[in-house]
Amino acid sequence: MTTALSFENLTLGYDRLPAVQRLETEIPQGSLTAVVGPNGAGKSTLLKGVIGTLTPLEGKIGFGEFCRDDIAYLPQQSDIDRGFPLTVVDLVSMGLWRQIGPFGRVRRAQRARVADAIAAVGLTGFEKRSIGSLSGGQMQRVLFARLLLQDAQLVLLDEPFNAVDTRTMADLLEIIARWHREGRTVLAVLHDFDSVRTHFPRTLMLAREMVAHGATEDVLTSENQFRARQMCEACASTPHVCGKDAA
């Protein structure tokens, strides 16, 4: 089994305080993995480490056959300034960055790809709408259209179903399933264990340290969930000595 991502004794954090500690595991290529854990478990931090926004305090991240150019990242909606005067087509076109770079022109064929991506998420007709006028679900569809354009082998999703209705969630899950069928590696931070059990074959449970990683039915046990909560509560009270030792 080829490895898409490997975490080798990885510690990530902010202001020298670790948010993910001593993570040691591998994500298989072509896998569909949910990253779960209590609030403050380091799930989003892990994704920021993979895209390079955070530099490891210790250890390293291995990319297997990938390089950082093969990664597409869906940030949390709260990271995006919805008041910025951008239209749907402007935001989706950002997915062409790797082809056009900071200065290149969007050519006719690329405009057609943008239109196809917008159609694939069911937003044809919304091209000229400002992103500030969209609902949470429509905005998430726009961000998925941008991911489609990026056409990356490794897809990182940070809470992709926050504030979306069930119809939108079903549509977005279908896109994720298609990526999985195409052999892309998908890593998604999620809170809803029911959808993880139904749609994600593998799960990585974090509580700053790794609690468990493997087949979803083996990871999402009540013992693991209890242990994860205990570890995170210990971290909240003594952040400098948190982890398995404190639990």
Added chain:
Amino acid sequence: MIWDAIIAPFAEFGFMRRALLGCVAISLGATPVGVFLMLRRMSLTGDAMAHAILPGAAIGYLVSGLSLGAMTIGGLVAGMAVALASGFVTRATALREDASLAAFYLISLALGVLIVSTRGSNVDLMHVLFGTVLALDNAALILLCSIASLSILGVAILFRPLVMECADPQFLRSVSGLSAVTHFTFLSLCVLNLVGGFHALGTLMAVGIMILPAAGARFFASSIAGLIGVAVLIAIGSSVTGLLLSYHFSLPSGPAIILVAGIAYVLALLFGPVGGLVTQAIPKSQVNP
């Protein structure tokens, strides 16, 4: 009548034409930077940077008197030092950028006023604080036009990363290493325009021509290109009107220009078609009930 009121002051007096050219150059260069400052919620950062350049200009004045080159270089060095120091403190400590910038600009401002007050006259202090738009010489005009050209070129080159850095910084960081470069180049353009602007409008007023037209444009346009276009028009219109008011009523030119830009902002706030207060109060007609 119209000739006497509007055209004659510029047609008859070289100093008015020079002032107009200087103001148009500042409007073209500084206003697009102001639009991005506003969109990045950094309008007060512009104000802080405007204050930060004062000690550099004051030291330049002490060394060489009212020398364009010395005061420009001094202002640039002081502005960039404050931008870099506050950026470093933000990244190295838990202090947020607004707090570290405020700390450095207040130190810088106090230092500047102290230097000018102890070693110069009140006239010198007024020159640095409020500018001398009616006394721009050839060298000053060349400097203002060069800064405007550089600024327009810089914004054009940076446009896409700047938009991404404003709207979705995490995404820019995930696809490109240009995030930090974009941020510091943008701050450099901001300092450069403020240094250019202070020769004409003074350190305290220069930021006005950057921010007020941008804030007013928000009520007329909803695209970035539209915002920049409207803001530049407001800035140029304010410059022409302010200079004429200054000429006819013997008012200080810098404050007159900024005050007109302020009136334009208030009018836009009230009557602007995109979210102006009056526009919002008028009920929309029902279509196809």
